[in-house]
Amino acid sequence: MAPARIEAGPLRLVLASSSPRRRDLLARLGLVPDRIASPDIDETPLKGELPRAYARRLAVEKARAVAHAPDHAPDEVVIAGDTSVALGRRVLPPADTVELQREMLRAISGRRQMCISSVCVIDTAGRERVKQVETLVIFKSLTDQEIEAYIASGEGLGKAGGYAIQGRAEALIRRLSGSHSGVIGLPLYETRALLRAASYPLD
């Protein structure tokens, strides 16, 4: 008698992110995570760490933190991301205060900045795959009045670089080249490719 074939059950998707934006971006791929986990990792850049390496490391560490946690199940595919804003060699931190936000908006005004978005997917065999996309963002030269009006909107507070492209900031952006979804938090093209490579069913 032929041995019974063990059918693999459906895979479960775990979003390793506390960001509601990443959940919304997954929805644009028709996906609803089976579980959402908040990775608790130290996001301090290493000494001398450049923005690309930083964004990549954070996406991987967030995914690993969830994939290696005791409540991780063998049928779970884990996805995590990181979005960092780089001005030259400098990673711009989240705008935790209005003062810091003002300082960053002045610094990025009229200058080229790179939004680096990394995605890491860990499949059920524990294999890690990472993709990174860089998006060039150039704001117009901002007047003090424009900066204060933007700050007063409250939109960019807490966000990397002090702005959120998904709101009114886009009206101040002269040029964007790369991945719009990547700037918000999860580049859809790369995310789809990584999930497919991890055998997660996607059209």
Ligand SMILES: Cc1cn([C@H]2C[C@H](O)[C@@H](COP(=O)(O)OP(=O)(O)OP(=O)(O)O)O2)c(=O)[nH]c1=O
């Ligand atoms: C530049 C930019 C950043 N952001 C946000 C997304 C994130 O809050 C932040 C980047 O921080 P992340 O560390 O990538 O994400 P997070 O801290 O929100 O969530 P988690 O670590 O749990 O996955 O900047 C925007 O929403 N829009 C933008 O245009």
